[in-house]
Amino acid sequence: MASKALISLSTLLLIHSCYSAHEHSLLTPASTSNALPLDIVIETILSVLLLCLGIVLGNKEELKPISWSVWSGMLEREKGCGQFGYLEERVGFLDIRVKRAEFAKWVKGAEEGSS
Amino acid sequence: MAILKLLLSYLSIHPSPLRNPSTTLHLSQQAPAFLSSSESTKDTQETWLIYEQLLLSCLRTGDDNSARLCLQRLSDRFGVDSARVKALTGLYDEATSNSRGELESVLQRYQDILKEDPTNMPIEKRRISLLLSLGRTEDAIKALTSLLSHSPNDAESWAHLSSLYFTQGLYQQSIFCLEEVLLILPNAYNIFARIGEVTYISASTGGNSTNQTEAFEEAIKYFARSVELSEWYLRGWYGLKLITRKLIQGKPSDGTLGKMESLNQLATEKLVQIVSKFRRNEKGWMGFDESEVLAAKDLIDQDEQKFAR
Numbered sequence: 001m002a003s004k005a006l007i008s009l010s011t012l013l014l015i016h017s018c019y020s021a022h023e024h025s026l027l028t029p030a031s032t033s034n035a036l037p038l039d040i041v042i043e044t045i046l047s048v049l050l051l052c053l054g055i056v057l058g059n060k061e062e063l064k065p066i067s068w069s070v071w072s073g074m075l076e077r078e079k080g081c082g083q084f085g086y087l088e089e090r091v092g093f094l095d096i097r098v099k100r101a102e103f104a105k106w107v108k109g110a111e112e113g114s115s
Numbered sequence: 116m117a118i119l120k121l122l123l124s125y126l127s128i129h130p131s132p133l134r135n136p137s138t139t140l141h142l143s144q145q146a147p148a149f150l151s152s153s154e155s156t157k158d159t160q161e162t163w164l165i166y167e168q169l170l171l172s173c174l175r176t177g178d179d180n181s182a183r184l185c186l187q188r189l190s191d192r193f194g195v196d197s198a199r200v201k202a203l204t205g206l207y208d209e210a211t212s213n214s215r216g217e218l219e220s221v222l223q224r225y226q227d228i229l230k231e232d233p234t235n236m237p238i239e240k241r242r243i244s245l246l247l248s249l250g251r252t253e254d255a256i257k258a259l260t261s262l263l264s265h266s267p268n269d270a271e272s273w274a275h276l277s278s279l280y281f282t283q284g285l286y287q288q289s290i291f292c293l294e295e296v297l298l299i300l301p302n303a304y305n306i307f308a309r310i311g312e313v314t315y316i317s318a319s320t321g322g323n324s325t326n327q328t329e330a331f332e333e334a335i336k337y338f339a340r341s342v343e344l345s346e347w348y349l350r351g352w353y354g355l356k357l358i359t360r361k362l363i364q365g366k367p368s369d370g371t372l373g374k375m376e377s378l379n380q381l382a383t384e385k386l387v388q389i390v391s392k393f394r395r396n397e398k399g400w401m402g403f404d405e406s407e408v409l410a411a412k413d414l415i416d417q418d419e420q421k422f423a424r
Contacts, residue, residue: 080402
């Protein structure tokens, strides 16, 4: 919620600063120096910083570890299948009849009721 | 909203449900409820992903009615001519055929499709696995090598060819194929461990003792790389411990003994940690395969007995 408020506030500020800059360039005569007033500059930078902060705070997904080995180790211990598990499972070459027989055997060991 | 979300979260926890029977069963039991729910008509990427997974699970558990319904909806959406749907249809036919004759006719149909479109990869893969299933390993290897000659960057095919060579006892060829996989996916730590395993097995079955020591040291390098890429890779640590123990028992004369001992110790520590956390059902440590954990425990126990004696 806080991040949404921050994002909308900083977006408004950013739009306002852009508008001010536009007006400033229209209203100052071409002969005088064309530098932007300090308050517009500050408003622009501040709004961009706040916008970044709001977006980062609004991230709801769990962050992944930066180190590859920590990340893949985490996948291994939590799910038992890393990002290369498909190289061992090889669904494209699935021998469905063997898998079916294997499953039937497993069911026989446990209980009937999946057919 | 409920069941679609349920299935998606289940799939994210169990990314490969076909690996063990209980997860397959769980998934296929959800199939009828999903197929009759209103969410099954949604046209999103996730829905079709779930359809495919359900189809595979139902085929495995023998729930052919749900499987047919999944297949029907997939082919209604993507058309019967889509390569992927064709392969899934073939899979369904393979699973439901009762006699060798029926399988031969499925094989014939694959060949007909390939005659029209020789680069249809999913069908080519189906044909290869059906050849294998019919016991024609040599033909399967030939077909697989020709597939790889026209698409050499398919890691799955290289990995499969490696396992075929392995079943034939052609360890050098098997390792070559795994190295090809590493060229495509240099971070595939399970392939590093697999090369270590194949090197170890081929060295244990033949060769004299100096060659064997060299091969073992080679295997250690691969296992070490696999655990470097994934800090909790059980098979990597297991292999590392197994081989360093063998080398220590062989009492190497040169300066490698100290290195071997420290590697062995590190692997033991990691394995002990994995086994104890898995046995205490600690959260975040339940992904390991139970039989693999048991094997690791056996290996540790063997060492302890040796010290106790």
